[in-house]
Amino acid sequence: MKVIKDISALQEISDYHRILRKKIGLVPTMGYLHEGHVSLLLNARDECDIVVVSVFVNPKQFLPGEDFKEYPRDFLRDYHICKKSGVDYIFNPDEKEMYKENYFTYVNVKELSDKLEGIYRPGHFTGVATVVLKLINIAKPHCVYFGEKDAQQAVIIDRMFKDLDVDTEMRICQTMREDNGLAISSRNIFLNENERNEAAILNKVLNEGMNMVLENRVERCDELKKILEEKIKSESPNSRLQYMSITDDKLLDEIENLNEYKGEIIISLAAFYGDTRLIDNVSFTKM
Numbered sequence: 357m358k359v360i361k362d363i364s365a366l367q368e369i370s371d372y373h374r375i376l377r378k379k380i381g382l383v384p385t386m387g388y389l390h391e392g393h394v395s396l397l398l399n400a401r402d403e404c405d406i407v408v409v410s411v412f413v414n415p416k417q418f419l420p421g422e423d424f425k426e427y428p429r430d431f432l433r434d435y436h437i438c439k440k441s442g443v444d445y446i447f448n449p450d451e452k453e454m455y456k457e458n459y460f461t462y463v464n465v466k467e468l469s470d471k472l473e474g475i476y477r478p479g480h481f482t483g484v485a486t487v488v489l490k491l492i493n494i495a496k497p498h499c500v501y502f503g504e505k506d507a508q509q510a511v512i513i514d515r516m517f518k519d520l521d522v523d524t525e526m527r528i529c530q531t532m533r534e535d536n537g538l539a540i541s542s543r544n545i546f547l548n549e550n551e552r553n554e555a556a557i558l559n560k561v562l563n564e565g566m567n568m569v570l571e572n573r574v575e576r577c578d579e580l581k582k583i584l585e586e587k588i589k590s591e592s593p594n595s596r597l598q599y600m601s602i603t604d605d606k607l608l609d610e611i612e613n614l615n616e617y618k619g620e621i622i623i624s625l626a627a628f629y630g631d632t633r634l635i636d637n638v639s640f641t642k643m
């Protein structure tokens with residue numbers, strides 16, 4: 357396994373493997389790797405000849421006042437996890453390598469980036485789309501792997517690939533969870549034991565919401581949200597729900613009448629425990 361810091365070095369390596377007809381898989385991450393990331397790495401290992409993981413805390417996707425500085429980092433730990441997971445190359449550029457002087461270009465997936473998460477984190481998805489497209493141009497992968505946990509990110513990247521004719525396949529891997537159902541996240545280390553226990557409610561209500569929709573037990577989106585929000589409040593007094601939304605998976609528009617709707621549904625939410633912001637979602641098909 358090699359650690360690459362230069363863009364041009366990784367581009368040459370990718371060219372070399374492409375000439376040899378090797379299939380390259382890329383797993384973009386911000387490091388502080390956990391089982392969620394490892395499941396992406398193992399999927400890539402299964403499907404590709406060469407596995408590249410990027411470890412880069414992308415400043416462009418954090419808003420002023422967000423936790424860019426506090427975001428957990430431990431490269432040595434990441435290195436060992438990658439080695440164990442069969443990674444071939446870790447791309448770990450400095451900020452200055454990724455965003456050189458006079459950096460002016462951004463990718464904005466309009467319409468989709470300002471909804472849900474985008475309401476509370478304006479500009480976040482521009483940072484995400486920009487870094488993902490840069491990483492694709494650097495690693496030149498045949499396949500790129502993302503987690504279902506960041507559902508809106510997956511929808512936006514998929515749109516960007518289609519709109520900009522990006523010749524890379526996208527794979528979405530299921531969310532890895534703690535035993536109590538809490539979605540594994542690099543930010544979970546900031547939760548105390550009580551918060552970690554309480555936060556299990558998020559996954560529980562998402563599943564409950566899904567079942568209620570599938571069994572036609574609720575008609576109005578607002579009504580369902582109210583039921584689920586109250587459940588979170590009563591079972592997790594230390595939580596502060598920021599939003600919950602029930603949308604389709606293409607335009608991310610709220611579904612008003614759940615009984616009439618047919619197709620993919622994403623129920624997503626963000627909640628704070630202290631200063632720690634957690635996101636989670638469930639997606640399913642309503643026939």
Ligand code: AMP
Nearest residue numbers: 385386387392502503505506531532540
């Ligand atoms: P991050 O390092 O948080 O930017 O995440 C890098 C990738 O890992 C993203 O595509 C995430 O969706 C994915 N990911 C994060 N947490 C999980 C999880 N618990 N299960 C599966 N994938 C995850």
